[in-house]
Amino acid sequence: MKIKNLIIFGTRPEAIKMAPLVKQFESFSEKFETKVCITAQHREMLDQVLSFFEITPDYDLDIMKPNQNLYSLTSDIITNLKPVLEEFKPDYVYVHGDTTTTMASSLAAFYSGAKICHVEAGLRTFDLNAPFPEEMNRSVTGVVTNIHFSPTETSKQNLLNENKKQDTIVVTGNTVIDALLFSVDKVNHPNFKDQEIEDLKPFLDNNKRIILVTGHRRENHGQGFINICNALKQIALEHPEVQIIYPVHLNPNVQKPVYDLLNSIDNIKLISPLSYPAFVWLMEKSYLIITDSGGVQEEAPSLGKPVLVMRDTTERPEALDAGTVLLVGTNTDEIINKTKELLLQEDTYFNMSKLHNPYGNGNACTRILEYILEDSNKISHNN
Incomplete structure (x- = not known):
């Protein structure tokens, strides 16, 4: 009898990191019956990833609503998963990471x-x-989890410190690297033809070094984004x-602080959010x-790209310890100074870009x- 796997995700980051796992199980169809359930917590961005990885969901809960909140999102996921699980x-x-889909799906699966x-x-x-709410989501998920697939020894130790049993924790590396290497080869x-990539090419000045910026964290809204934009403005002008x-x-x-402060600077190009292949x-x-x-923070080191992280804390301390990323927070001077250091000091740049991921x-x-x-063989022998 085949092992029955249900892989659940709902956001673009989850889809990227779970796509190679879907493909891995599908390539062993003689052993596994694998089905994919998406909550569509994010709709359009999720669909782009599914198309790129050529994954067709077996179940689509399609729960995204205008102005949805964490209360309704959590209850809708649990309620709509019940008939799928039955x-x-x-x-x-299988759930991934720290989204509301992850936490709610793990509870439904537990039930x-x-x-x-x-x-x-x-x-x-x-x-x-x-x-917020990611730290709570991953912590609650950890309480009901039977098998913890940890990306690093540090994350394994965190679980041991929470009294998780050692034989339930497996250090695997991060599936995002599996996805990245597949994607780099494909693009x-x-x-491979992608209109979004073709549209990007005229924007790029091949005579200049490109600094890629992304930012969206809720904790940076307000003064944080103003500080970030002021730093980018000064870097561009200098x-x-x-x-x-x-x-x-x-x-x-x-959008408001970014366009208010950066829209008129020649060597800053503000563009629409990118699909995953274009971003890679x-x-x-x-x-x-x-x-x-x-x-x-996880992907860029595999491409040899130094990363400055605009956060005060990170749940990925391994990259800090390895030296592939630096925390700069939303401090304007810190962002400027560390960027200048990487632009002007070749040794600093070389050391960060060549480190092990x-x-x-x-x-x-x-x-x-x-x-x-x-694990499934153990179960079948015990039965």
Whole structure:
């Protein structure tokens, strides 16, 4: 009898990191019956990723609503998952990371009696309000999880410190590296055509070093984004030899300060948010990256790109310890000074860009599959 897997995700970051796991299990169809359920917590951005990775969901809860809030989102996910879980009766349910989809799906799976597998388990800032609600989501998910797939030894230790049993924790590396390596190969293939990438090319000045900027974190809204924009403005004005490319998040709290402060500067290009393949392509073309994104902290080192992180804390301390990223917060002077250092000091740039990525080498999904095969064999022998 085949092992029944249900893989659940709802946002673009989850989809990117779970897509290679879907593909991995599908390539072993003689052993696994694998189905994908999306909540569509994010709709358009999620659909772009599904198209790129050629994944067709078996279940689409389609719960996204205008002005949805955490109360309705959580209850809608749990309620709508009940018939899916009752119909398919999965042996294993896979959730990812720290979204509301992750937390609510893990609760629903717990109620159903399935084994819960948490991919990217054990990340912690130890502050339930930073980031909000992600720290709570991943902590609650960890309580009901049966198998914790941790990306690093640090995340494993966090779980051990919470008294999780050692034999339930598997260090795999991060599946985002599996996704990135697949995506780099795909976007660079001569037969790959993407209109968004073609539209980007006229924007890029090949005579300038590109600084790629992303920012959206709720905790940076307000004065934080004003500080960030003032730093970018000064960097652009003092360094005409660079070009800053900033795909601006659609949130009005981001759009207003960014366009008010940066729209008139020649070597800053403000563009619409990018699909995943276009973003991967642009990361490759960049000299360095300034971001508040968690995923970029993991991806960019595999491309040899130094990262300045516009956050005061990070649940990814491995990158800090490895030296592939630096925390600069939203301090204007700190952002300016660290950017200048990377632009002007070749040794500093070279050292950051050549360091080992602590998040793995692209074999995370293989390790997950191997563990599930071993675990399911134990269950069948016990029965």
